[in-house]
Amino acid sequence: MDTQQLKLLAGLVRGLLQPSHPSLAHGQSLDLISALPGLRNWPEVMAFPDRVAAAELDITSTGRLAFRLKKRYAVDMSPQELLEALSPPGAFVAHGAPHVWPTGPAPGVYITTSQDAIDALLGVYEDATDGALVYAESAGNRWEGSIDLGEYGLWSSGLDRVPSGTLLIVGPLKLDQQSWNDAGERLEMACNHALNAGHRIAVLLDTPTPESIHEDVRLLVTSRPDHTDHDTALIGVVTDAGELEPRTPFAQLWPRVELVPTVATADALPASIAGPLRDALANRTSGLVLFGSGTIDDHAASHLVAASLALTEHAGPAARVMPRHRSTPSKDWDVPEAIRALPYLPSIESAYAQGYRRIVYTPNYTRSDQLLRVSNDALLISGAYGSDLAQVFKASSRYGAAQDEESLLSRIVAIAATVDIPTSSGTASVADLYIANGLDVGTLKRFKEVDEFMTAHRLVRWEDEVGHLLDTGSVTHEAVKEAFPRSHGIAAFLAKHAADRSGQTA
Structure with a gap:
């Protein structure tokens, strides 16, 4: 990358912000684009050409730009959205390897009904990442290397700064009528984090029908208001050994329901x-x-x-x-x-x-x-x-x-x-x-x-x-x-x- 390319990208960023910030000046857009090579402003771009030359337009650099846009102008765009917006028309935009555990399982949402499986996963993740941090709700917040997500859970604003590939532990989510809507909201947010930030998310579920857990999870996500492609983040299970294992397809068709004659009588009716x-x-x-x-x-x-x-x-x-x-x-x-x-x-x-x-x-x-x-x-x-x-x-x-x-x-x-x-x-x-x-x-x-x-x-x-x-x-x-x-x-x-x-x- 060179300074001329950065100037062109600054023009694109200015165009992205034009609807919400029409008074954004050219100099301000140059300071924004300096986030790509990891510099604070345009004078630093001019002072450190080696840093500029080593920079690449990828999910890492657009992650820095996404943070700067949100902090300075309250513009909320994911690193992947920025990468697609700033790439040349028709260019293939690949999802980069996760920062954390780059050779590990694909980012996505993995489910289980076993707390033991979650505990085993925490051990596997710690060994594979040399002690990378875990962000967890109650299903995993007792682990020594975990940071408790607190009352805001998956809506915690600090998750925007977490490196891709990080393990998030969600749950336990209770599947019952009282908690059905809450479980759907949290699964939808888990899918958002997996798709937009490239995280690996393990979800612990408590259900009366573990045999149909995959179908119920798919239903919860696809029936959310304004659903688009969130269910594509549902990709696998957490095994008893703590492995994140893909499952294809994630959910099957519901089995055919048979009418079973009732043993009831109407005798109890007055x-x-x-x-x-x-x-x-x-x-x-x-x-x-x-x-x-x-x-x-x-x-x-x-x-x-x-x-x-x-x-x-x-x-x-x-x-x-x-x-x-x-x-x-x-x-x-x-x-x-x-x-x-x-x-x-x-x-x-x-x-x-x-x-x-x-x-x-x-x-x-x-x-x-x-x-x-x-x-x-x-x-x-x-x-x-x-x-x-x-x-x-x-x-x-x-x-x-x-x-x-x-x-x-x-x-x-x-x-x-x-x-x-x-x-x-x-x-x-x-x-x-x-x-x-x-x-x-x-x-x-x-x-x-x-x-x-x-x-x-x-x-x-x-x-x-x-x-x-x-x-x-x-x-x-x-x-x-x-x-x-x-x-x-x-x-x-x-x-x-x-x-x-x-x-x-x-």
Whole structure:
């Protein structure tokens, strides 16, 4: 390289900055381009011709220029983008060998579900690079040669200065419904670092389905908003021996899903709602079916969800979704046998991508936009705590924007809530039931309006059923009040019922 070539390149840099910095002077562009030979300004270029002659236009020199552009003018371009912009038209721009471990495995994203594999990789990397630094999240930050990425993780600005080929350790990333979006964001950023900076990135994942981890990771990356070519950075696995091993292709096609007959029956549904629900679900293959129970339980209304499986087999294969990672995983299996028998997958998105069209999910850990994306083409079934329709609907719409409530209501096929009340001879179940049945939801905007709409269009009313039990002496006011511990309307209902009875007696 010589000074004349640098002057030409300075003109190109000035052109790149023209839209955002139209007042950039020629002298300022010369000072910028002096970063290519590693000098501070143009006078140093003139003073050190040997340094200029030894300089090359490569990923190393454009890395210095990228840093200077960002620091002085807040222009964020990767070294590779600058190399392509400054190279002659039609010239082949090769990705240079990584600075760190130049003869090692290709830069990219490598995945594993084993902490032992990550630990082994750290040892291999240290030996191969004579102790080069590692930048790590919690999966690798206990290693002596690691720098903790801290709370900003892969978004840490200091990573822009890390030499190419450096090992980054990410994770553990939890694949479940609660963490699905977060895992996607972090995998997307990992791919960015691999593609733009040439780093080697090992990702530790925790998933209920390790056998389909590659397919789930590909889905997470390719389904990100504005996805382009990020998935090309997904290239391999971390072996048990700590090797970064390519895998071609990285992910396979999903296996064909077979419809397995359910062992469920509809016996758990109260008689007052069983018939209407059977009719409402008879031909439905998409939408939301929400169940609620007045019993406070880890798996609220799971008996109703299981019963609904017997009414929906026509909609296609069924699976259930892991809501979150528990400290006691065994509790995930404290559900009816019909639900326990279903494939247990990390997310609604994964289940849908594999071909499942009945998906059992937990609303407390599911965002409204995730429901809206899938419920047009699959039947989503959930159980939550709720002694009336309003409580059940609120549980399903709590993680979303206000405008999602109207959209969710338009996707609902049915909402049913049941409450068990002790009687002198056992237990009586009372119910609230709403079935859409083509009802026009109009332009409901607020939760109160949605609540009033559903209440006005109920097929079965808990007030009627409780009132009948009270009138016949089957239950007491105290038993009813205890069965509805979180209902704001129960006190007013009981007071009115007592007043009505007093009026009839008088």
